[in-house]
Amino acid sequence: MEDNSALLSRKRLSFIIHPSAFIIPPIPYPPSPIPCKLTAMSHEKILIVEDEEEIRELVVYNLGKQGYQAIPAETGEEGLRLVRSEKPDLIVLDLMLPGVDGLEVTRTLKRDPATAAIPLVMLTAKGEETDIVAGLELGADDYLTKPFSPRVLTARIRAVLRRKSEE
Numbered sequence: 001m002e003d004n005s006a007l008l009s010r011k012r013l014s015f016i017i018h019p020s021a022f023i024i025p026p027i028p029y030p031p032s033p034i035p036c037k038l039t040a041m042s043h044e045k046i047l048i049v050e051d052e053e054e055i056r057e058l059v060v061y062n063l064g065k066q067g068y069q070a071i072p073a074e075t076g077e078e079g080l081r082l083v084r085s086e087k088p089d090l091i092v093l094d095l096m097l098p099g100v101d102g103l104e105v106t107r108t109l110k111r112d113p114a115t116a117a118i119p120l121v122m123l124t125a126k127g128e129e130t131d132i133v134a135g136l137e138l139g140a141d142d143y144l145t146k147p148f149s150p151r152v153l154t155a156r157i158r159a160v161l162r163r164k165s166e167e
């Protein structure tokens with residue numbers, strides 16, 4: 001009799017806390033409709049206006065490696081056209097360009113309310129102090145003197161984008 005009741009209570013216990021009660025069925029994870037911040041950041045579009053192929057390709061390569069969407073332009077005219085069609089998040093602009101030069105591109109962009117707020121980092125050669133001052137006064141955000149390290153350029157770009165997003 002005692003044995004039976006013990007067996008019964010064990011059976012009841014095993015029924016109450018059956019191991020299957022602890023098995024949590026796998027929850028299907030649907031793809032998140034909201035992209036994480038890192039993904040959004042990595043898709044920032046940067047336009048590089050530089051007539052020197054070697055520098056242009058170096059910058060495009062390095063920005064691409066950092067996860068940016070780098071768009072190259074060879075001339076000031078092409079740069080201005082791409083600003084309007086691509087709406088970049090930032091522009092890297094060489095000042096010494098054939099035809100429409102960097103300062104003229106800056107002036108045109110800053111005059112137009114549609115493009116005036118796009119951050120601008122100038123690329124300059126040694127001895128272009130007057131142009132650097134003019135560019136900064138026109139509203140450029142930063143500059144880098146050639147030859148420059150791609151890592152420093154990326155850091156400057158990141159800093160300018162961060163400043164702009166905090167404004």
Ligand code: CA
Binds near residue numbers: 051094096097
């Ligand atoms: Ca140049």
